[in-house]
Amino acid sequence: MSMLNLAKFDATPLQTEPCDYLIVPGFVRPEALAGLNADFPAIDAAGNFPFEDLSCGPRFQALVDELTGPDVRRHFAAKFGMDLDAFPTQVTIRKHMSRLDGRIHNDSRSKKITVLIYFNEQWTQRGGQLRLNKSLDRMDDYYVEVPPVCGNLIAFRRNEHSFHGFPSASGERRTLQMYWVDPQRLQRKKATGMRKIIHKLVRRAIKKF
Structure with a gap:
């Protein structure tokens, strides 16, 4: 059985201001959350x-296999x-925040659709709720906000006004972020990763001598 409530999705x-977006409370089924949190990736840093x-x-x-599979696409x-067949997916995970996280920004043009799903069971902090903002410099001026809890989803299509961020918070804020991206973004990422590996190997070799 699917862990996702695709019928609710x-x-x-779909909303259109300031960009195409939708918010789906409980997109991840409530009965799946405890197991997903038990199996959440082991991350120690912000x-x-x-x-x-x-x-x-x-x-x-x-869950990740389902999200990145053809049915969800x-x-x-x-x-x-939007025809997404030409766009691969990227998935990133956040568990811990720092006080510097959440600054308002817009995604790069290489990201076509951004998906965020939240896994905290509850949220009592005043900050930490993702907002679609009206500008890059006013956190308190926004269209909507999403509590980072209980399998909530927000997904939006990047445009020149898809500013987003969240008021400062700290501690655990369990988030899965998935993007459909321009294929060249993955090629650049692979090239950067290879350069880092080569540099690391060179530094090790230098140390031996």
Whole structure:
């Protein structure tokens, strides 16, 4: 059985201001959350980490497999009226925040659709709720905000006004971020990763001498 409530996703109207977006409370089914949190990737530091660099339990792996699979792609393509077949997916995971996280920004043009899903069971901090902002410099001036809890989803199509961020918070804020991206973005990422590996090997070789 799917861990995702795709019927609820399909029934949620797409909003268009300031960009194409939708919010689906409980997109991840409530009965799946405890197992997903038990299998959540082991992360000790603040920041966003590529999923492929992390280890997790089988239930979380199954969720990522479903999210990046053809059926979910089909639902998102229909919702956003966009052919996604040419765009691969990237998945990153955040567990811990720092006080510097959440600054308002816009995604790069290489990201076509951004998906964020939240896994905290509850949220009591005043900050930490993702907002679609009206500008780059006013956190308190926004269209909507999303509590980072209970399998909530926000997904939006990047445009020149898709500013987003969240008021400062700290501690655990369990988030999965998925993007459909320009294929060249993945090629650049692979090239950067290879350069880092080469530099590391060179430094090790120099130290030996």
